[in-house]
Amino acid sequence: MDPRSAAGRATHAFRTCAVALDGRFVDSPVMQIRSAEPGDSGSIREIHLNAFDENERHAVADLAAALLSEPSDPGALHLVAEDGGTIVGHVCFSPLFDRAKLECVGFLLAPLAVASSFQKRGIGSALVREGLRRLEERHVDSVLVYGDPAYYGRFDFEVETAKRFVLPFPLSQPDGWQVRLRDPGGFLDEVVRLDCVEPLRSPELW
Ligand SMILES: CC(C)(COP(=O)(O)OP(=O)(O)OC[C@H]1O[C@@H](n2cnc3c(N)ncnc32)[C@H](O)[C@@H]1OP(=O)(O)O)[C@@H](O)C(=O)NCCC(=O)NCCS
Numbered sequence: 001m002d003p004r005s006a007a008g009r010a011t012h013a014f015r016t017c018a019v020a021l022d023g024r025f026v027d028s029p030v031m032q033i034r035s036a037e038p039g040d041s042g043s044i045r046e047i048h049l050n051a052f053d054e055n056e057r058h059a060v061a062d063l064a065a066a067l068l069s070e071p072s073d074p075g076a077l078h079l080v081a082e083d084g085g086t087i088v089g090h091v092c093f094s095p096l097f098d099r100a101k102l103e104c105v106g107f108l109l110a111p112l113a114v115a116s117s118f119q120k121r122g123i124g125s126a127l128v129r130e131g132l133r134r135l136e137e138r139h140v141d142s143v144l145v146y147g148d149p150a151y152y153g154r155f156d157f158e159v160e161t162a163k164r165f166v167l168p169f170p171l172s173q174p175d176g177w178q179v180r181l182r183d184p185g186g187f188l189d190e191v192v193r194l195d196c197v198e199p200l201r202s203p204e205l206w
Contacts, residue, residue, distance in 0.1 A: 031123075033130050036078035036090065041065050043087040044080065051113035059205065060111050066199035067092045074104055074138075076197070079131055081114070081123045089114040091127040093135060096144060097195045099168075105192055106142030106165070106179075107135055108200065109152075128155050136182060143180045146171065146206065156180050166193050169206040 036044065048061040067076050074095050081089035093107040109131065114123045132155065135143060144165055145152050157178035164179075171177055 030084045031081065033079055033081050033126060036068060036080045038068065040078075040080055040087060040090075041068050044068060044078075044090045047087060047090050047115055048111060048113045050115050051119075060113070063199055063205065064090060064092060064111050064113075067094055067197070070094065070197050070199060072197045077107070077131055077134060079127050079134075081118075081127055083118065088118040089123045089127050091124075091131055093131050093143065094197045094200065096142075096165075099193045099195045105194070106144055107140055108196060109143055109145040109147075110200070112147075124151075125154070128152075132180070139182070141182050145178050145180075146173075146176050147178070148176065149178060152178055164189075164191050166191055167206065168193070168195065168201075169203045171206050 044064050045061040048064050049057045051057075052060045068078055070076050072095050076092055076094040078090065078092050080087045089112075091109065091112040093109050095104045096106045096108050097103060098105045109128065112124060112127065114127075132143060142165070143157075144162060145157055149157070149159060157180045159175055159178050161181065161184075162177045162179040165177075167177075
């Protein structure tokens, strides 16, 4: 996934639906965020096929669908944004494990997409914030992401601390690897060697 995807391809079409004037997404009868269900798989694939560039859309759509049926413990968190019953956005948070201790140490935010004609209305932010809120409720300490710091910085993801979380793959753009800690002051100064769920174990995704 190219962490710089999507910049500049947003559109302001359909801006009339239920979105606050300050650009922040508002839950309303026509626009809502809910947990995804197995039957949403086709719609979720379509969102990623629509939102990502040609060179990565099929790989990301396949990844999203595979993560929806991923039987990990703990399970992945999938959220969709619906506009009047139509799915227009999707985000997944899947568990990351300490390879040595074989325990879950955080979640990976990937993939995230909003249908191109619905972008720039705060839907992506609303999906991310709702996912972070739910993970905080579950006392998840770390959420990692491989994406554009210009976008994820607004959710308090940062690059420096993420260097302590080492993936089993080389990253083509190491500056895109970021972490958001629930308690930034409480993190021990140690390196954690990570493992991820099976659909993400493809070096070409990184
Ligand atoms: C990234 C994405 C999910 C954002 O969804 P969205 O609903 O448009 O997001 P929001 O409305 O909450 O935020 C829009 C803001 O983010 C900015 N933004 C979007 N993608 C960005 C990027 N890659 N880098 C920096 N800023 C970005 C927009 O320019 C906009 O800025 P503004 O508020 O100053 O106008 C959407 O653009 C998308 O689906 N892109 C294609 C897939 C993709 O790249 N996913 C992320 C992979 S890591």
